Amino acid sequence: MSIQTIGVIGAGQMGNGIAHVMALAEYNVLLTDVSQAALDAAIEGIAGNLERQVSRGKVAEADMGAALGRINTTLALSDLGATDLVIEAATERESVKQAIFEDLQPHLQPQTILTSNTSSISITRLASRTDRPERFMGFHFMNPVPVMQLVELIRGIATDQPTYDACRAVVDKLGKTAASAEDFPGFIVNRILMPMINEAVYTLYEGVGNVRSIDQSMKLGANHPMGPLELADFIGLDTCLAIMNVLHDGLADTKYRPCPLLTKYVEAGWLGRKTQRGFYDYR
Numbered sequence: 001m002s003i004q005t006i007g008v009i010g011a012g013q014m015g016n017g018i019a020h021v022m023a024l025a026e027y028n029v030l031l032t033d034v035s036q037a038a039l040d041a042a043i044e045g046i047a048g049n050l051e052r053q054v055s056r057g058k059v060a061e062a063d064m065g066a067a068l069g070r071i072n073t074t075l076a077l078s079d080l081g082a083t084d085l086v087i088e089a090a091t092e093r094e095s096v097k098q099a100i101f102e103d104l105q106p107h108l109q110p111q112t113i114l115t116s117n118t119s120s121i122s123i124t125r126l127a128s129r130t131d132r133p134e135r136f137m138g139f140h141f142m143n144p145v146p147v148m149q150l151v152e153l154i155r156g157i158a159t160d161q162p163t164y165d166a167c168r169a170v171v172d173k174l175g176k177t178a179a180s181a182e183d184f185p186g187f188i189v190n191r192i193l194m195p196m197i198n199e200a201v202y203t204l205y206e207g208v209g210n211v212r213s214i215d216q217s218m219k220l221g222a223n224h225p226m227g228p229l230e231l232a233d234f235i236g237l238d239t240c241l242a243i244m245n246v247l248h249d250g251l252a253d254t255k256y257r258p259c260p261l262l263t264k265y266v267e268a269g270w271l272g273r274k275t276q277r278g279f280y281d282y283r
C-alpha cells in the first residue's frame with residue numbers, strides 16, 4: 001500500500017504540525033478545516049515554523065519552499081476523496097470526530113486508510129462507527145509535532161496488518177520513532193503524563209506550592225523541559241480535562257478524578273496559551 005497523498009482534518013496546532021512534517025517528508029498534503037481563517041492561520045504558522053527551522057540550519061531553504069508547495073487547503077471534506085491516508089486532528093470530542101467520519105467516508109476510496117490523532121478516545125469504538133474498521137487506527141503525534149520524536153500507533157481490535165504496516169512506514173519516512181500502544185484509555189503517553197499534570201494542579205489547588213514553584217520544582221528537580229502547569233497551558237487545559245475525563249470514565253478509578261481547579265479554569269474559558277490565559281497570563 002503506497003501512501004502519497006495525505007488528508008489532514010483540523011488546522012489547529014496538531015493539524016498544522018502534522019501537515020508541516022508530512023510536507024517536509026515529501027507527501028502531498030490536503031489540509032481541511034471548517035473556517036478559511038483557520039486554514040490561513042495554519043499556513044502562516046507552518047511558514048513561520050519552517051522559517052525557524054531554516055534559520056537554525058535544520059531545513060534547507062529550498063526544502064521549505066517545496067514543502068509549502070505540497071500543502072493545499074480546502075473547506076470541503078469531499079475533496080479528500082483522492083487521498084491515500086487521512087489523519088483526523090479535530091477537536092478532542094468524540095461526537096465531533098464521529099460526525100466528521102460520517103460526512104467523509106462516502107467520498108473516500110475503499111482502500112483509503114482512516115486514522116485519528118486522538119490523544120485518548122477508544123480507537124476500537126471510533127473505528128466501529130466507520131465503514132472501514134480494518135483500515136482504521138490511531139496515529140497520535142506529540143506537540144510540537146515538528147520537534148517531538150514520538151508517534152504512538154494504536155491498533156483497534158479490527159485493524160489489519162497492512163494498515164498498521166502502511167502507517168508504520170509513514171512514521172519511518174518522517175524520521176520519527178513509532179511506539180505501538182494497545183487501545184486502552186490514554187494509550188501510553190497520556191496515561192502517564194496527564195495524571196502527573198492533574199497532580200500538579202492538585203498541588204496548586206491544595207496550596208502546596210504556587211504556579212512558579214511547582215513548575216520550577218519539576219524543571220530543576222526532575223529535569224523536565226517545561227513545568228507541568230506550563231505544559232498544561234501549552235497542550236490546552238480543555239484537552240487536559242478531556243483526557244482526564246476519558247481516563248476517569250474508562251478506567252473507573254478515582255485516582256484519575258480531574259482536579260476541580262482544572263475544571264474551573266476550563267469553565268472560565270482559561271484554556272492556556274490558545275486563549276492567552278491559563279495558569280499563566282500571556283496577554
Ligand code: CAA
Nearest residue numbers: 049052053056058119141142143144146147190225226235
Ligand atoms: N516548529 C518547529 N520547530 C520548533 C517548534 C515548532 N512548533 N517549537 C519549537 N521548535 C524548535 C526550535 O526551533 C528549537 O530548535 P533548535 O533546537 O534547533 O534551536 C527547539 O525546538 C527548541 O525550541 P526553543 O528553543 O524555542 O524552546 P525550548 O528549548 O524551550 O523548547 C519545547 C521548546 C521543544 C517545546 C520544549 O520546551 C519541550 O520539549 N517541552 C515539552 C513538550 C512536551 O512534553 N510535549 C508533549 C506534550 S503531550 C502531547 O503532545 C500528547 C497529547 O496528546 C496531549
